[in-house]
Amino acid sequence: MRRREFITLLSGAALRPLPTRAQQPLNPHRVALIFSTSPVSEMAGPDPIHPYARVFVHALRDLGYVENRNLILERRSAEGKFERFPEIVRELVDNKVDVIVTVTDPMARSAKEVTHTVPIVAVTTDPVERGLIQSLAHPGGNITGVTIGTGPDNLVRKVQLFKELLPAMKRVAYLQDKSELQSWIEQVIQAVDRDLSVKFLPISATTATDYANAFAAFPRERIDGLIVGGGGRNFGNRQLILELAAKYRLPALYSVRDYVAAGGLIADASDVAVLCRRLAAYVDLILKGAKPADLPVERPTKYVLTINLKTAKELGLTVPASLLARADEVIE
Numbered sequence: 001m002r003r004r005e006f007i008t009l010l011s012g013a014a015l016r017p018l019p020t021r022a023q024q025p026l027n028p029h030r031v032a033l034i035f036s037t038s039p040v041s042e043m044a045g046p047d048p049i050h051p052y053a054r055v056f057v058h059a060l061r062d063l064g065y066v067e068n069r070n071l072i073l074e075r076r077s078a079e080g081k082f083e084r085f086p087e088i089v090r091e092l093v094d095n096k097v098d099v100i101v102t103v104t105d106p107m108a109r110s111a112k113e114v115t116h117t118v119p120i121v122a123v124t125t126d127p128v129e130r131g132l133i134q135s136l137a138h139p140g141g142n143i144t145g146v147t148i149g150t151g152p153d154n155l156v157r158k159v160q161l162f163k164e165l166l167p168a169m170k171r172v173a174y175l176q177d178k179s180e181l182q183s184w185i186e187q188v189i190q191a192v193d194r195d196l197s198v199k200f201l202p203i204s205a206t207t208a209t210d211y212a213n214a215f216a217a218f219p220r221e222r223i224d225g226l227i228v229g230g231g232g233r234n235f236g237n238r239q240l241i242l243e244l245a246a247k248y249r250l251p252a253l254y255s256v257r258d259y260v261a262a263g264g265l266i267a268d269a270s271d272v273a274v275l276c277r278r279l280a281a282y283v284d285l286i287l288k289g290a291k292p293a294d295l296p297v298e299r300p301t302k303y304v305l306t307i308n309l310k311t312a313k314e315l316g317l318t319v320p321a322s323l324l325a326r327a328d329e330v331i332e
Contacts, residue, residue, distance in 0.1 A: 028070045029287050031060075032097040034088060034111075035077040036104050037236030043075040055273045056101070059280030065287075078107075080236045085110035093118055099283050104232035105130050105180055108143060116142055119292045121282045123275055125149035125230055126182055127297060136297045144292040146278050148230060148255075148270040150299055152187040155227075158268050159192050159200065161305075162225055162253045164323055165266060169224040171199045175214065175241070177233035178204035211237060215244040223250065230255035230269075238262070251315055260306045260331060265315065270300040304328045 033056065035043060042050040046067065048057055057073070065071040074097055078084045089111045092100060100120045102108045108122035112132060122145040127133045129151075134140035136147070155174075163169050172192075174185075185202050192200040201221070205211045218226070228234055228241060235256060242263055245252045252259075253266050260267040278298060285295060305323075308331040312319050324330060 028072050030072045030097045031283055032074040032092040032100045034102050034107055036107055036232035037080045038077055039079055040075050040077045052272055052276050055276040056280055059277040063280060063284045082106055086114055089114040099286050101279055106232060108132055112143055119286045121145045121279050129182060133297060139297055140293050142292050144295040144297055145282055146275050146298045148300060152184045155188045156191050158227055158253060159196060159198060161268055163196055166225050166251060169198060171223050172225045172227060173223045174200060174202045174227045174229060175205060176229035177206055177231055180231040208240060211240055211244060215248050218248060218250060226250050226252040228252055228254045249315060257306050260308045263311055265308055265311045267306040269304050271304050
C-alpha cells in the first residue's frame with residue numbers, strides 16, 4: 001500500500017462515529033421509585049402496567065432520560081408492609097441513588113429519617129403538618145415535591161360536596177390510618193358542625209379487622225356517608241373498602257379516582273397523572289443541580305370529580321344535575 005493511500009485510510013477511520021457503547025455516559029443517573037402497596041412487577045419495564053409508574057417513566061423519557069442509556073431506575077415496593085420502609089430506603093442509600101421518589105407521607109418520613117442528604121421527591125398530604133418540610137415555599141431540607149392536601153378547608157369542601165349528593169346527610173365518618181390522621185381534624189369537626197349541620201366522625205383503621213369492625217359499627221352509629229381519606233394504607237386496602245361499602249350499602253366519597261373506576265360512588269381527587277409528571281420534572285431539576293431546599297412544594301391547581309352512575313343507581317341515589325354538570329368524568 002502506497003503512503004498516500006495509507007494516510008487516506010487513516011483519515012476516513014478517524015471520521016467514522018465511535019461505537020454506541022463509547023457514546024454512552026460512564027455514570028448514568030440512578031433514581032429510586034418506591035411504591036407502598038403495588039407489586040414491583042407492575043412497575044417494571046419501559047411501559048409499566050401500573051398507570052402511575054407508566055406516566056412517571058414516560059415523563060422521564062420525554063425529558064431525555066432513557067433506561068440503560070443515561071438512567072438506572074431502581075423500582076421498589078413495600079407491597080403493603082409499611083414496616084419495611086426504612087429497610088428499603090437504607091438499601092437504596094447504600095446503592096448511592098441520586099434521587100428517591102416516594103408517594104406517601106409514611107414513606108417520605110421514613111426516607112427523611114434514614115437520610116438527610118439524598119434528595120427526596122414525594123407526593124404528600126400535609127408535609128408541613130408532618131414536619132417533613134419547613135414551608136411549602138421554602139422546604140429547607142432534602143424533601144420537595146407535590147402535596148395533595150391543602151389543610152382543613154379542603155376536607156370541609158369535600159363534606160360540602162358530599163352533602164350536595166346526600167342532602168339529608170347528618171352524620172359522616174372519615175376513614176383514615178391513625179398515623180396519617182391530621183392534627184387539625186378538630187377544626188374540620190367544628191366547621192362541618194357549624195356550617196353544614198353535619199357530625200364529622202374520624203375513624204382509624206390499619207388492619208383488615210379494623211376496617212371490618214368499623215363498617216360493622218356504622219349502622220349502629222347511624223352513619224349516612226363515608227369519606228375515605230387518601231394515603232397508602234387506605235389505598236392498599238381499597239378492594240376491601242369497596243367490598244365493605246357495597247355490603248353495607250354505604251355511600252362513600254374517595255380521594256383517589258381508582259376507587260370509582262373499580263365500583264366506588266364518587267371521587268374528588270387530584271389528577272394523579274399530572275402529579276406524576278410533576279415528580280419527573282422535579283427529578284430532572286435536581287439531576288441538573290437544583291437543591292430540594294430551594295424547590296417549592298406544589299399544590300394541586302384542580303381537583304377531578306368522578307361519579308359512578310351505576311353505583312349511584314344500585315344505592316338508590318339520584319345524582320343532582322348540578323353535580324353531573326361539574327363532573328370531569330361520569331362512569332355509566
